[in-house]
Amino acid sequence: MRHDISPLAARIALDIIGRIEGGRLHGGDALRETALAETHQVSRSPIREALRALTAAKLTRHHANRGTVIADSIKPEALKRARQRFMRSDDDEPYRRIAADHLAGTLPTECTEAEISRRYKLGRAKTRHIMARIAQEGWIERRPGYGWAFQPVLTTPQAFSSSYRFRLALEPAGLLQPTFKIDEQAFARFRAAQQALVDGRIYTMSSVELFRLGSAFHEMLAKCSGNPFFFDALQRINRLRRLIEYRAMVDTAHFIEQAREHLKIMDLIESGDMDAAAAFLARHLETARGVKLEVLTSGKGRTDSATVHVHF
Amino acid sequence: MRHDISPLAARIALDIIGRIEGGRLHGGDALRETALAETHQVSRSPIREALRALTAAKLTRHHANRGTVIADSIKPEALKRARQRFMRSDDDEPYRRIAADHLAGTLPTECTEAEISRRYKLGRAKTRHIMARIAQEGWIERRPGYGWAFQPVLTTPQAFSSSYRFRLALEPAGLLQPTFKIDEQAFARFRAAQQALVDGRIYTMSSVELFRLGSAFHEMLAKCSGNPFFFDALQRINRLRRLIEYRAMVDTAHFIEQAREHLKIMDLIESGDMDAAAAFLARHLETARGVKLEVLTSGKGRTDSATVHVHF
DNA sequence: GATTGCATTTTGGACGACAAAAATGCAATA
């Protein structure tokens, strides 16, 4: 039975599932609609929908006129299953197909919106939305009159180096901002994750997950800078990198080394020596640029279009 | 008689007017449709429309089956009038009203799309478009569920400083990029413009024009870096600054000094001493931040909402 | 009295129809 649940309700349900997994909610705890609506900044409608869905998934129990409580003795598998069900990434699935096709070179460099609409069987509204998003990310441009022109993303060594030179100017400077402030919780989370990587968990992770973890670390640092412009700029460039950089991810040894360096950066920051941290971060980025550039230009790595499709 | 001319045709007409003003087109010169279509990368349709409009404005003469030529002895006033007519900023006119109202504080911090639509008498499509643009610029955010939440733009001293600290990390680094290359023509143009400013033309320019000239100079430098990411990031932040920074523009003396510094930066770059140029640019930005921050926080400057409206 | 249940209102996304803008192809003309 397929539950039709609204996107917002799904997000709320996932949040509650996360709290159960994190041990912040236990069997028998009451889930008050008003309180949840307050914390999520929404009305009670999507909250009620989420709770109904969770109850249907047996993660919660509902008593008429008395509210909803967390079910007792929830099995981990049940949580996983529920999470799967509520994760609906179908929204940007066409976006990913377009990205994959563009990278694989099966899309003409110039095309009209209507062509995209026909090719991917998309409604016009959705097509417009996706094109706008791609344009914002910078790898497509409007032409005068009709149509769009795809831009070379980071596929050329030139553009790829440019992105790293930009980060090199940005990220170390972020550490040196007078408004920089450590986010204790985030540091703890990332320390654990990077340590797990070093300890061998790297072999159980997909390249997509590895990339996410790495870029999330750098974005976390940018956020700590206390200057939203640094964070925004990095986030924007990472959205682009996400499209292609896993191609350059072949060497697990390099990944472990990278995780070690991330740990070292956090050490330096916590020791208060921001200059050293910034310098080390700069070296970290510079070597990453060198390594990945070599992989890309040498033609190694996962460049076959089949893999592109699979990994998106 | 109101000419209904398409946006693209208007742009083309303005371009031709510019060429006449710049002395690159003279009375009797033929305007070939095919050639214009080629250079503008469009079809002949908008070209024909532009030529028809120009002919209606008596700037060109049209002979059946023989094409269009520039009219003889065009008066400067006629050019100005035509330019005015084809400048149809009606596209982002509502955007500007929203910006002005937000800065003036007459908009609630939280509002729905429908409210905006009603308040500014906009169709839903246009409203959506404008909201998306504002969201991209970063001074409004979607709330979960319905509606939008306006963010403080650069009005707080905190955010204002952040923007300058970001540029401080960005722009000097742009000069030091290995791909940096002087754009001779652009340098010549800006040198002339800045010199004119120093020589007193500053008194004939509005604060909006002054701001445009200044930010265009910095963007030109970023473009010379050869790294598109530097240019994009600066352009994005300048779109924000444009909204509010003319408020801090009161002191003409400071402006002349700024123009002098711009000239000095170009001198240093042309002398090949990029390190010195970068250092000087950094100082330039730092002092600008100090001066403007003081104006903003001291409450001087043009902060009354009437001026805000007028200047947009 | 706090909380849930439920009906009603409002919002915003999706789809289709229509109109304007741009592209295209071919005939007419210098």
Next chain:
DNA sequence: TATTGCATTTTTGTCGTCCAAAATGCAATC
């Protein structure tokens, strides 16, 4: 033959309608 004139086709912007989703207000229940 190169260029303009013009009719046709294609694309894209905009509007209105419908519908799901979210908000709101009030009654019912513990």
